Amino acid sequence: MVRQYLDFEKPIADIHEQIESLRASGAAPGTHDKELERLTKKAHSLEVDIYGKLSPWQQTQLARHPERPSMLDYVEKFVEGFLELHGDRAYRDDPAIVGGIGRIGTREVVIIGNQKGRTLKTRVIRNFGMANPEGYRKALRLMHMAERFKKPVVCFVDTPGAYPGMGAEERGQSEAIARNLMEMGRLKVPIVVVIIGEGGSGGALAVGVGDRILMLENSVYSVISPEGCAAILWKDGTKTATAAEALKVTAKDLLALKVIDEILPEPLGGGHHDVTQMSTTIRTAIVRHLDQLEKMSEKERTEARYQKFRAMGVYEG
Amino acid sequence: MSWFRQKLRKITASGEDRTEIPEGFWLKCNGCKEIIYRKEVDANSKICPKCNYHFPISVDERVGLICDPHTFKAWGGELKSKDPLVFKDSVRYRDRVKKAQKKTGRNDVMVCGDAAICGRPVVLGIMDFEFMGGSMGSVVGELVTRAAERALKKRVPLILFSASGGARMQEGILSLMQMAKTSVAIARLRENGVPYISVLTDPTFGGVAASFSMLGDVNIAEPGALIGFAGPRVIEQTIKQSLPEGFQRSEFLLEHGMVDMIVDRKTLRDTLGRLVAFFGSTAVAAGH
Numbered sequence: 001m002v003r004q005y006l007d008f009e010k011p012i013a014d015i016h017e018q019i020e021s022l023r024a025s026g027a028a029p030g031t032h033d034k035e036l037e038r039l040t041k042k043a044h045s046l047e048v049d050i051y052g053k054l055s056p057w058q059q060t061q062l063a064r065h066p067e068r069p070s071m072l073d074y075v076e077k078f079v080e081g082f083l084e085l086h087g088d089r090a091y092r093d094d095p096a097i098v099g100g101i102g103r104i105g106t107r108e109v110v111i112i113g114n115q116k117g118r119t120l121k122t123r124v125i126r127n128f129g130m131a132n133p134e135g136y137r138k139a140l141r142l143m144h145m146a147e148r149f150k151k152p153v154v155c156f157v158d159t160p161g162a163y164p165g166m167g168a169e170e171r172g173q174s175e176a177i178a179r180n181l182m183e184m185g186r187l188k189v190p191i192v193v194v195i196i197g198e199g200g201s202g203g204a205l206a207v208g209v210g211d212r213i214l215m216l217e218n219s220v221y222s223v224i225s226p227e228g229c230a231a232i233l234w235k236d237g238t239k240t241a242t243a244a245e246a247l248k249v250t251a252k253d254l255l256a257l258k259v260i261d262e263i264l265p266e267p268l269g270g271g272h273h274d275v276t277q278m279s280t281t282i283r284t285a286i287v288r289h290l291d292q293l294e295k296m297s298e299k300e301r302t303e304a305r306y307q308k309f310r311a312m313g314v315y316e317g
Numbered sequence: 318m319s320w321f322r323q324k325l326r327k328i329t330a331s332g333e334d335r336t337e338i339p340e341g342f343w344l345k346c347n348g349c350k351e352i353i354y355r356k357e358v359d360a361n362s363k364i365c366p367k368c369n370y371h372f373p374i375s376v377d378e379r380v381g382l383i384c385d386p387h388t389f390k391a392w393g394g395e396l397k398s399k400d401p402l403v404f405k406d407s408v409r410y411r412d413r414v415k416k417a418q419k420k421t422g423r424n425d426v427m428v429c430g431d432a433a434i435c436g437r438p439v440v441l442g443i444m445d446f447e448f449m450g451g452s453m454g455s456v457v458g459e460l461v462t463r464a465a466e467r468a469l470k471k472r473v474p475l476i477l478f479s480a481s482g483g484a485r486m487q488e489g490i491l492s493l494m495q496m497a498k499t500s501v502a503i504a505r506l507r508e509n510g511v512p513y514i515s516v517l518t519d520p521t522f523g524g525v526a527a528s529f530s531m532l533g534d535v536n537i538a539e540p541g542a543l544i545g546f547a548g549p550r551v552i553e554q555t556i557k558q559s560l561p562e563g564f565q566r567s568e569f570l571l572e573h574g575m576v577d578m579i580v581d582r583k584t585l586r587d588t589l590g591r592l593v594a595f596f597g598s599t600a601v602a603a604g605h
Contacts, residue, residue, distance in 0.1 A: 257491060309497045
């Protein structure tokens with residue numbers, strides 16, 4: 001696949017292009033070795049430099065990168081015996097949310113996640129990861145199943161947000177999200193949430209309440225998209241970088257605000273540069289947290305989850 | 318443009334251009350556009366005598382309409398926003414808050430108190446839309462949570478009136494987390510059999526609709542209120558067509574099974590009294 005570059009990756013793209021043209025020049029082997037070595041080194045130092053100081057808006061772009069690994073990529077990498085389970089038993093199956101059973105190591109888990117789609121065709125089918133109420137209701141049905149059979153729940157979050165459509169309103173988008181928040185707050189089995197890409201507002205939170213909230217280094221999580229915020233507060237849809245900065249959407253910001261528990265480091269340039277390494281990092285973290293959570297009693301765990309969300313917010317008086 | 322669509326345009330996230338009843342002897346109804354005598358509206362619980370349009374009412378008027386006289390004892394009014402993100406757009410968040418405090422005479426959106434309705438104790442919370450469009454930040458989240466915890470401790474019904482454009486963007490992710498915080502607090506009431514009645518008033522949207530306000534054991538809507546997850550403009554931009562008349566109104570929510578009933582402001586007190594009596598009797602029967 002041809003690598004896709006974001007606008008701020010342009011300097012890196014230029015060097016990669018030079019490297020490619022030297023390699024394709026047809027010269028005798030060894031002719032350009034020195035130059036190639038120099039360019040490769042230069043590309044690497046540029047990468048370290050550029051990826052080392054990404055702005056919140058650049059991180060948002062990386063979090064939405066078309067090549068960024070999705071929930072199903074991770075499932076393929078480290079979930080054994082995955083079986084997808086469909087439908088909310090009331091209206092229809094929502095492809096914007098994938099749910100199923102599988103094994104991580106020796107542990108049987110219920111896995112739920114937003115799925116944006118990996119090709120143009122599947123993106124359309126999956127509504128670009130924007131779920132309707134039936135998607136959240138399917139997720140809840142599977143969580144209740146997990147509770148009945150005492151299996152932990154692992155949620156992967158990656159969505160621009162809940163779908164703002166007419167049908168969604170008719171079928172109770174508000175109610176579906178609200179109910180998930182309430183039920184995830186009291187579910188008796190452990191829930192580990194991993195924000196793998198875009199955490200878009202209520203649509204992300206509706207599969208994002210848990211005992212542990214982990215976030216990939218270049219993921220973002222926000223109450224409103226930088227575009228939406230710029231349009232409303234700055235009355236200027238192009239002020240996305242300013243809005244992203246002001247909204248504090250990065251993993252570092254969220255850790256400082258005590259909204260997430262841990263940042264999972266990404267390979268240089270983002271998870272899509274080394275999906276295997278990224279998968280290992282995520283898998284290891286999930287297993288470690290589930291080990292910890294399963295040592296707690298049901299009562300301790302639900303009380304800790306209550307207190308975790310109870311403590312969120314900053315006010316005086 | 319029909320009257321309905323003109324009204325839709327007035328719903329904004331900040332709510333700053335929301336229609337208020339102007340001073341004077343006469344006023345124009347937002348519903349039927351008739352010119353009506355102000356005193357007649359005031360004497361009619363701020364409802365248009367011609368078309369039943371429910372004008373916005375203040376928190377104090379609301380308390381007067383539903384609580385037994387002199388039973389409302391406010392608490393929690395000292396809580397203030399702290400500007401955790403040091404947020405600034407064209408105006409600093411701190412300054413927006415100060416302006417709203419000056420305008421409304423209160424520290425934030427949510428007014429909480431202990432009260433009695435038809436002789437029975439309740440914990441009550443009422444949102445003031447005039448304060449930054451009723452937006453939910455850390456203070457609203459904390460007060461809803463305290464109200465739920467208080468209702469649980471006293472084992473009395475919780476009644477929350479919502480009116481909100483949604484989450485308060487200026488508190489970023491912390492405002493989103495208030496959705497989880499308040500919903501988890503309501504979960505505790507469910508687990509312990511403490512009743513919660515949600516009254517949705519015009520308008521209730523976004524993060525407030527998608528959290529505590531949809532989670533009542535009984536959901537009540539005021540007539541004609543706009544209630545939804547996404548605002549009408551966002552939906553129109555997404556689907557690239559205009560919305561049908563009555564979309565996201567209380568009557569639409571009733572028809573789609575999202576609220577139990579639509580209750581006229583004049584009969585709301587009696588309805589709440591009836592519900593509180595019902596729930597009270599089950600609590601006694603369960604031995605609490």
